[in-house]
Amino acid sequence: MTKLATKLTPNSDFLSAVRPVRPPQTPRGRRGGRTVASWPLALSLLLLLLVSCSALGPLLRGTAWWWVCAAVGCAVLLGAAVFRRLGLPRLIVPVANSAVLVGTMTLLFGGGTGLFWLIPTPQTVSIFTGLIDAGGASIVQQSTPAEVTLGILFLLAGGTGLIAILMDLLAVTLRWPAIGAAGALVPLLVPGFILDEGADTAALVAAAVAFLLLLRVDVSGRRARAATHRAMGPRVPQIDRSERPRGRGPMGGAVLVGSLTIVGALLLSTVAPAFTAGGLVTARPGGLLFGSGVSPMINLGQDLRRPKAGAAFHYTSTGTEQPYFTLLTLDEIIGLTWTARVDGADVRNTVDAIQKPFGLDADVETVEASTSIVIDGVNSHWLPAPARASSIEGLTGRWYWDSRTRAIASVSANALGQEYTVSSLELKPTAEQLRQASSDYPASVVGNLQLPVEPPSIIEETAREVTAATTSNYDAAVAIQNYLRSSAFSYDTEAPVEDGYDGGGVGVIGMFLQEKRGYCVHFASTMAAMARTLGIPSRVSLGYLPGVKSQDREQGLGQYNVDSHDLHAWPELYFVGIGWVKFEPTPGRGTVPNYERAAVADTPNAAPGGAGATGAPALSPDRLEDDTALERGAATQTVESSNLLGILGLSTLGLLVILLPAAARRMLRGSRVRRIRSGRAGAGLAWTELQHTSLDHGIPVPVTETPRAFAGRLKSLRAVDPTAMEALERVLLAFERSRFDRSQASSDTLADDLTLALRGMHSGASLGIRFRAIFAPTSLFATLAAVLRGERRARTIAP
């Protein structure tokens, strides 16, 4: 036997060389790792959040917003789980979570202003404040179901993110899952405050199930934690297995209590609308147009400001002109606001017998017109109908007509889905008749002369000034109409809201006359108020413009479509012997009634573009239609092309995002192999790469396994070809020598062996696993964790 070499090596002393031993690790004390990440808990939290978000559905149009909320929720909750898996201290996780939320919001809403699209810059902050303001304003302006503007989307996404952080903090960090779930109550309760019927029962039940699941997952999580150190498996002594808790245990009680609570809550929520309807919680009338009668004008404005118009109804008419459709008429000024004098239906006046218009002289020309209306989206107990309806057929439900304003209304029925035919009188007075109308008003109309006790003086001053040169009431009215339609005034649905003078109250009119910006409500109420100051009875009607002619024809008659943007307000003035005559003071909207021409031409349609005797910049119905149609067409076109661009950009971006991990992983592997080949790194890095590739393939790399056992498992898992197996053996040997041998042996073929082994592993895997390994490399998280810990590169997976 040869002599033993007698070279002294350091660190060979037997006992003193033992490294300081760390205290025994308990599962609870261990930072990071599978046990702490508790994926099931995170996933059930996420499920609960998504389900409760869907409860907001009845409030909002479309479903796209839900996906954005889901994305943010996923980012926050799954991000938290990943952070825990990476071993971030538990108190840091909420902070890191907030960072994730900010990053996600910057990515989604920052419009590229963020640093690397993720880190907010001052510019991003200003964008965000703008979005918050816009979102708040949109919420105030719109009625349900609201159009989801970018601002609302921002608020929704941000709210979801905040709730997610709160839920994660309570449920996972502080381990109070039942309380953490309370965060999900927010989206569940919101519909209850806004809609009479509250949230969808299906959503409530789904949320309840998700909540129970969360509790259940938490219970099993706790049991698993308690049993982590216990032996498992068939070879475990019987005593070990029987030690595990059986039955519901103390946590079963929590589940029971939770279930009872949920059942109780569900029962309550079905009973709850009874309370809210009683006025305990004054809800804004959901989709009911002018439902409450509190401020129809403001409601009208809100509907006009909706970004997207909803279809209201369509009709065909035999009349000579396209009628304005009246919903209700405001004829009284109470305090400072216009209101309907009798808000509600007179139950004696059913629509079966509508009286002839009152006070109509025989010599005024009238045309009987029949209008068939199909309601598509008017959710109201007021019925849109042309003025001076004489009979209405085809209605379902009990409908009444108001003896004073002739508005059609119902107490119980709804306009939605009605199909009916209205016979009405078109009034065609001549300018001469109007001029000659006396001012001997009947008693029933005198009330329409009332003004508030102290109206702003500017109203009467302006009225006097504008009508100085006129002699008759009619001329005065036309003068006021012309004045309001002049270029001094501009049509603007936003300005009054922004400057705080929305609505049609008398106080508002004063401001409107100074600002000279507003929309139909302001123009109509201003003209009506000015007329009253001049002693002409007036009122304001709310309803719809005639709408746009569509391609469809029905029984030889042109069909017209009316949408929510055709909502309109216009003044009506009373002329003795003729009745209520409408005017159109709103610039750019509707048609100016042309009473001058009626004397010479029987058919108004025969004089297209006739400016009328008033010389007002009136628009003919045809031109208006054309313009509107053109405008809409252009709008759709731009929308379509920009949509296409957006879709293209988004898909490219999505593709890049999908390919990003694959590219990063590939580059990382390349750089590692290069470093090994150049001798700058040794077998340790090769082993790290092998471990990471295994992670990518979904093969766990437990720290309790020896390298040799791990390699053996790799071989048994993958039917690796012999050359790859030998290469793997060589990599293993090199790694073992680098870690457990005293010499730093370097292998020249290490890089090649590694590549060979990796290739063998990859080719031995199934298609799905290969796909996953390429496009969703799990090991990037390990690398990320190393970078987060401040290391330059990932270490070998080891305790």
Add this chain to the structure above:
Amino acid sequence: MKLDPTRSSPPAQAVSGGNLRELQDAGRAIMRNVETVIDGKHEAVQIALTVLLAEGHLLIEDVPGVGKTMLAKALARSVDCTVGRIQFTPDLLPSDVTGVSVFNQAERRFEFKPGPVFANIVIGDEINRASPKTQSALLESMEERQVTVDGTTYPLALPFTVIATQNPIEMEGTYALPEAQRDRFMARISMGYPDSDSELAMLDSRDTNSPLALISAVVSEETLRDMMLTARAVFASGAVKEYAVNLVRATRDDRDLRLGASPRATLQLIRAAKAQAALNGRDYVLPDDIDSLAVAVLGHRLVPTSRALGHHHQDSGPVIADIVRRILADTPVPVGVAASDQFPSESFESAPSPSVPSVHAVSTRPVGSTGAS
């Protein structure tokens, strides 16, 4: 070259490839030799050989008739060295083990007659049949490797290995070895019943003649001593030592164990792992060596709680093996950080250019890691 068993630190020597190969060849020869008489007990034979090389003592515990004594004898006969055999009985006296001073009439003085313990390999058959007094006489000499009779201390032979066999404690007429004395053995193995093929083969080959008669020594005493030295010089890295310490500490904290393993257990675990690494042709210890030896080396030192024992009142062996395997599966394997990975540029310059041994062929059969699987 003299072996000093009392030295706490092994000689810091590198192992040359030639030594290792000789050791491996000799080891294989012994294994083949022993396996001519013991069929289908490869693992037990391997651990027995490992213990022999690691200068430890071996306890073979099993029911009667499965070949305990056969293994001990075969192992002893495979090496050309002195073999002592003690059949323990209840009436055996300590002096029957250690030797006795006899008055020499001619020289008119007491003369020491060495007992059977003065041999290189001592086979203690059915050690738990002797009275505790006699047991302790043997166990004392095992630890101290010397015998003191009438005030005179006699050193024992080198190498000195005791291979003791015993029946499980529930058998009649036995005195269980106290924990302290079990601790002196490096490893305990159980033979277990042979599988049916091995048993059939045994019927054919050993029907008439005693197979032990066919066995002859294949390794000289000198070679064995060299092998022991080589095994002792195998390198155990810091990571491996840390792993051993963590394992042993885990036995002390485990809730299913009343008594954990001693520091001596750690020491012997590493020693045994070195011997096994050498037998596998490696000059460095792998965590896998520790894994494969843990049950044998740690098992007999652990005392399970009565709860963990459950209804296995009779035989704690399987329960303890399960517990050790669980601890193995739960204990992280420190891999350490190679210097070359952390400071790639410096290490190559500052490293004292170690004599890099050529890469040895590792046995194609991977080290069995019974516990970690």
